[in-house]
Each structure stands twice: as structure tokens, then as C-alpha cells.
Amino acid sequence: MISLTFPDGAKREYPVGTSGADVAAQISKSLAKKAVAVTLDGAMADLAEPISRDAKIEIVTRDDPRALELIRHDCSHVMAEAVQELWPGTQVTIGPVIENGFYYDFARNAPFTSEDLPVIEAKMREIIARDRPFTREVWSRDEAKRVFAAKGEAYKVELVDAIPADQDVKIYKQGEWFDLCRGPHMPSTGKIGTAFKLMKVAGAYWRGDSNNPMLTRIYGTAWQDEKALADYLHRLEEAEKRDHRRLGREMDLFHFQEEGPGTVFWHPKGWTLFQELVAYMRRRLKADYDEVNAPQVLDASLWETSGHWGWYKENMFKVQSAGDETKDERVFALKPMNCPGHVQIFKHGLKSYRDLPMRLAEFGLVHRYEPSGALHGLMRVRGFTQDDAHVFCTEEQMAAECLKINDLILSTYADFGFDEIVVKLSTRPEKRVGTDAVWDHAESVMSGVLDQIAASSNRIKTGILQGEGAFYGPKFEYTLRDAIGREWQCGTTQVDFNLPERFGAFYVDADGQKKTPVMIHRAICGSMERFTGILIEHFAGHFPLWLAPTQVVVATITSDADDYAAEVVDALKAAGLRAELDLRNEKINLKVREHSLAKVPVLLVAGKKEAAERTLSMRRLGSNAQTSGALDEVIASLVDEAVPPDLKRKALAAKAA
């Protein structure tokens, strides 16, 4: 007999080999009907799996959140069956569950197109309606390989080979069709239901390696019921509405054009937003950093010394004289990084240990020849501005500097409303420079700092990314979560024991000896262009007043109010607000509509009455309520609201003191 413990703590005895299905059936008929799986000591398992040991058991019903993964996984199997039924000869590879859905990668001579999706969906509905049971078998490796090889499933043969020797080769059947799979699955295909949809086709490399052949991936989404599916599709639509490329056009912030692939044409409004962000960052740096500016175009030899030429030559812009007659054959590069420039500044003149830590910041415009397929609006461009800085310090100062940077990064994010942050330590990659001893040391200091960060706040999550470090040193990566739950990796702190040495940078220590400083690369926003894009999406274009490109529009109702409205705009501008005047001979309805669509935060309406009383009717974006106020009071309250968060904090602190 075995003893099973239920969630309520009750224990019951069952014969060895009892299945979850048996247990459910003994509890109640309805539970047996709803059950799709069990958890044994927390691990999900098939309902039909014979239980041979004491365990904590829980019956998982179809409406349990944990069943969602099973629905999606089963759905990917059904999709694979549908595809093979429709196009015999198509090879199946892998089909995992992902966030919000699943995919399956197929190998087929002619790739699928989006027109195939409804056809596959229809076939899937047929298979689900057949409601054939999922059954599990364990095969020997040789048998599995023989069967798959005989079916022409070369990829599956490779997958069987990849299964660790101590694990069984499990096969799941759904009627005639079967797949290599570790499970678990629900009892039958009918449990999947109808709340699924195939979303898109895409190419994907076999095993994620670009040296391998490209397979066709079909993405799908699946949910417990139609409502959840509809909600998900609605969320996608909403996300699309806040796409920064769309808002960039609608709000007249920036554009791209063919002649400048991956480079931004900033329009007046977009540039105002961008500069407001830069101004904010610049204020935040003032206390601790010195701002510098290093050249845009530097001799290739400098990049050879830094190692970038060797590692990233393919991704750099080469610059040369374009003149046909020129004798100057020198090869320059458009800077892809600011660090070599900053090292030159550090090296210029003798530095003492007393000068350390030396923190050099630059809003450096860098250019990288990104692969064409990687370009994506402001998020991935070929020319961008880094809020970069390099801290030259001693080894002893390193940990403290990392923590100081951590404080700056987290407080910056908080000012934009990002307070769920994940900090991850990336350790040595395979392709790297420097000795193992140096890496050992750097990683141990960094992991100590990571522990301190983790201990400092319970809102900050930490983790490790094995092998993801930069070629010259380990790094921290800061990931923030936006208003609709998407994660963006922005900030980074990278310890570098290599570059200063490569460039022969040194300082004179207290004992009169030359020593190589440690260099810490750090960025907060990362790419200012990308961060601007993130902010556009995070706020859905509905910026807080201090960031909004146009903060206020004063719109008239009749031309009788024109003079007054003009006076109001002058007063707003004099008070430092970005204000525009709308005197057009149009109805107020049209004006309200247009400025609302342009996402202007504040609309001040002036009619005959306001002009006579020297008041304004205020309407805030996103609300149709109107409030009336005296001119001076309205301006004062808007001025107060438009103070950036860092200055507001400062003013509060000054008041308190």
C-alpha cells in the first residue's frame, strides 16, 4: 500500500500502482470528469500514471491555472498531427510551451505560409473532436531510433540521441499519431477545447544555431476558454496601439526612411522628448560624474587595441576619405563604443590614486552596423546615444562603485514608474579575453555585490546568466517591467580588467608604483533612443507633464477670445511651459478631438466668458471633465506639475531642511 496526502492534509491508503484517475474517481464522479492531471509532491504527472510511492497528491482539473500549460502542450501535439496529416512527409522536431502559447518547428521543403494556418486550424479541430486518448509508452532507445528513422524523421532521431542515458525514452500517442515527448499530457485531445488560434509562421534555426538548417515554426496560442482567448487577443491589440513606431508617426515624433536604415530622423516634438530625457539624466549625473565628449571618428588602430576591431569588425562602420584623388588611405571607424575614447582622456596626464575613482560620463553617439533583420524602430538602431560612463577606480573601490551605480540606476527607473527590477549577473562567456584568475576574481566581487543588492530591497529580484558576460568582463544587467508587463533590459554595469591594461592606462599609487585601474562601464537607459521608445510604449504616448513634448494647448471657441488666448500662451511660455495656440476657425469639438488624438496632456479652452473673466476651462487628456480656474492659478498649478521628479525631490528636501 502507498499513502497519499491530499491538499487539506488528509491521508489515504491506496494499492501500489493506483493512478491519479483512480483516486479522482473514488472521490467523485464529477472530479474524475474534470481532472486532467495530478501533481505528485508538486510535480505535474499524467492522470494515468501508476503511483508507486508515498506522495503529496493534488488532482489538477482543467480550470486549474496549472492546466494551461497542458492545454498548450497538447495543442502543439495536435498541431503537429494536423500538419503531418495535411502534408505527409513533413518532419516534426520540437514543440514546446511558451508564454501565452506554444509553437512547433517543422522541416519541410516548401515552407508554410499564413494561408495554411486556417487549414491547419480546421484539421486541429477535427483531431480534437475525435477526442482520442493520450497514452504513454516507454521505448528502448534503439527501437525509438529505428521507428523514427523508418518514418524519415531524422530530427527525432537526433533528439532521441540527445536524451540523457538515465532518462526513459517516452512516446505519447494520440490515436495513431505519436511523438517523442517527456509529457505530461491530459487524458485525451478533446480536453484541449476550442480556445486556440494559430498566430504566425516564422523561420527558426534547428536547435537555435544559425549554422543549422532553417525550419518553419508555427506559433499558436491556447487558453482555457473562449473568453480568455478573446482577452488575450484584445491585449495584443492594445499593445499594438502603443507601438512606439505607430505613436511616433501619429504624434509626429520621428521617422525613418530608406536612405538611413536604422537611423532616426527626430522631429521637433520627438527631439523635445529626447532632450528632456537627456536633461534629466544629466542632472542626475551632476553630483558624481564629469561629462566628457570623445571623437566620433577614430583610427582603426585604436579599435584594434581595444579588441573591438577583432571581435566586432563585421558590425562596425569603416570611415575613409571619399575623394578619388586622396592620398590619405587611413582607415577610421565610426565609434561603436565610448570606452576607448574615455581611456584616452584618462591617460592624458598623469593620474594619482588620489584622483580615483574618476567617473567620466558621455551622452555618446555610437554607430553599430546591426544585422538588417535586427532593426526595429527605436528599439534597435544603427546610430544611437548611450548614457555611458566609465569609472576608473582601484580594486578596493570597485564593489562600492557598483553599489553606487546600482542606487543611481534604481532611483532613475523609479522616477519613470518602473519599480519592478531584475538584476542579473552575467558570467564569463566562451569567447573572452583575460586569464581565468582575473575572471575568478571579478566574478567573486560581483557576486558579493549582487548579494548586497538582493538584500537591499525586496522589490529587486536577482539572478545569474551563465556565460552571458561581455568578452572583457562580467556584468550586471538591469531589466525593468513596463506598464503592460513587458520586460526590457536597459541598464548595465560591467567590470573590465582588460581594457585599461590593453591601452596601458595606469595611475600612481600611494607607494609611488604604477598600477592599472579597474574600469567599470555603466549605462542606465542604455540607448537613449531605445529608452525613449520604451517610455512611449510604457506611457502609451500619454506622458507625464514634465516629459510631454507639447504640454498645453490653448484653444479658442470664438475669435473674440483670440487676444486673450495669445496672452495666455505667452504667459505659459514665460512660465517655462511648452504651450501652443489654436486659433483656427474650427468648432471646439474638432479642436478637442485633434488635441486629444495628439495626446496633449492639458487643453485650456478660452471662449467669450473666459476672456471676459480671465479664467480658463481646463480639460485633461483621458477625461471629459472640465474644470474652471483663474489664469494665474491654472498656470501656477501646471508649472508645479511640470517639475521633473528629481527636481521635485530636491525642492522637497530643501523645504524639509
Add this chain to the structure above:
RNA sequence: GCCGCGGUAGCUCAGCUGGUAGAGCAACGCAUUCGUAAUGCGUGGGUCGGGGGUUCGAAUCCCUUCCGCGGCACCA
């Protein structure tokens, strides 16, 4: 870079199996002075991404190239 899809007026898009382009919005003009998400009427606007080919004839078919979109790979 790789796989698939796309590029027609400022924007969103129609244009089937080849017969030299069309709508809505926007713009411009005129009228309207009208209290919180579209006032009415009128007018102009496109070498259909570029290049080449097939054809009597190409937005439409083929090749090529650039750019974009969705993924994959990459991201110092």
C-alpha cells in the same frame, strides 16, 4: 545575415485571372464665430520603392536590388 510576407496619394487601404489608377481621412480654397472627441461645399495631389526583363500593352507576370513587417540568429 536567414525564413516568410509586404512596399499604390501625407496617413489607412482597394485595385480579381495584364488594357497606362481609386476611396476615406489629411491638405488647400470658400462659407460658417459655432461652448468640450469629426460643420458644409469645392479643389488639387500618384513616373504604383528602384533597376532590368516578358508582352502590342505591366501597379498586376518574371528576375534583381533597396526598404519595411513577423520570427530566428546576433546585440561589445
